[in-house]
Amino acid sequence: MSDSEIFDRIAEEVYRQGYSVLSNALPVELCTALADEVKSLPVERFSRAGIGRQDAHIKTEAIRRDEICWIDNSTTAGHAWLEWADGLKRALNRRLFLGLFSFESHYAHYQPGDFYKVHLDAFRGQQNRVLTVVTYLNSDWPAEDGGELLIYPEEGKIPLLKVTPEFGTLVVFLSEEFPHEVLPANADRYSIAGWYRINSSGNGKVDPDA
Template sequence: MQSLSVEIIAHMIDALVEKGWCEWPNAISNELCLQLLNELDALDEQGQMEEAGIGRGQQHQKNHGIRRDSIYWLNGQSEAQQQYLAQMALLQQQLNRELFMGLFEYECHYALYSPGDFYKKHSDSFRGNANRMITTVLYLNPQWQNEWGGELVIYSEDGEQVLHTAMPEIGKLVVFLSEQTPHEVLPTQQPRASIAGWFRCNASTAINLDPAR
């Protein structure tokens, strides 16, 4: 089964250092992505997906004007989840080895966007609280058509310039610096499935990899 290789990860790391983000089509095999998609669909049918919110802890709230999607946190309960988490563990190991980032934890959830859903421009980590260091997004959507929308838009650190637009195509992995990378999900016309994840770091050991500095 196709999986992340040391060579792919090396290219990702080079792009992170140079640009702060990278996109790798076909990084994860279609076979594994379809297993994960089938699991997500089953969870949705069983009513186990929960409405997503914004903020963390006491600041957590639901706001349909900013975000409309449903989520389910991965916990390694299935073989497909275990395979995916093992590949993310390899990525974490290489990031720590090459960049001395001190990443110690990875958390991720399924994200299901129904037709009309979106997520307005935001950042995944706030300055001075950079425990989320690296964001990953894996797409699970076979035969995605451009006219269906649902693109991930990556902006410059000030949020003014579009740096990249990624179509949510099966097997594609997008990785970027959590704190320095505003991004949004444009409205989708078809059900859109992904796994969003974050490598976390102790705040005391967080480092800045902003390529502009």
Template sequence: MDCDQLVRNGYVIVPDFLSAAHTRLLYQYAQQLPDYEWQQAGIGRADDYSTNTRIRQDKIRWLSRANTLETNYLNGLETLRLQLNRELFMGLFDYECHLAHYPPGAFYRKHLDAFKGRSNRILTTVLYLNPDWSSTDGGQLVIYGQRQEILETVLPEAGKLVLFLSDKFVHEVLAGQRDRYSITGWFRLNASIGGVIDPSR
């Protein structure tokens, strides 16, 4: 991965970050998960947590090391965490992520993943799983600059990874025409209090 681009721009887009075979297995795995494994995604945290389908309409499933396929992905992101710490001295402590399923027509309005000084989420990652995705399918990730100008419109192509600073870039997910699967995650600092990682502020 080009760490220099991440330093220059605050974000980087990595085509083919994950092999086609591994991406396909994750895509098939996400597709076959039963409905009860998914939960409606929400906004906010702890006492401020709520679901609001006018803002966010995806469903999520958190990854864990209880499953071999999920573990393999988490191991790959652990390797990336170590690279980022080695090359950029970011002090990233751990990583959390979830599968995201956007049914046809689902979207996520403009938002920030973290507010400066109020979260230990430092870097956001999004990995796309759908094969044969075209611009007519929609579902793009739009990344905005400080003046709300569009910096990138990212087509969710299989194996592509997007990383960006969580507290800097407002972004949104446009509605798509097909079921859209991805893995969204965050590299975090260690801001634990009383044994609780990333406690509510």
């Protein structure tokens, strides 16, 4: 499928059910460039991930153990990814009138044994992250390597979805509505996590970066 067809399908599924999971959604050339980049980044570019934002940000390995590196326009692969994500943003705004304003994303590396327990990416009424985007950069990922993404209904403990972190798979869901977790990985697991946000600037205060 072309990018426009993929974007339209994501918009339709998000409208209908609040989430979309598509295999081989990311263009192969882009996915390959991102996978090559994340695996070649110096160790010092990564930092241990935490939870919460700004003053409330804390690091706790009881909840998550991945390490992250924020993506910007400073590399060819990063620029291409952000351009692709901007195209998806425009399509979603055109189809769903979400008012998506900005996008932030980072590489995530889960070493063997790493996980991220059940959490929400945003809480109702905070007007921060509206839509979550996850894509996977792992080629030849066997079932025994684990690391699946589980997505739960807003209320309930039985997963709606179990997503294998396979190369090029794209997951999009409403950030406020779907608790989710990453099961422990048994091999090095690479992905990108990103969030579209609305513009909540007001009263002389500019909407802050992550």
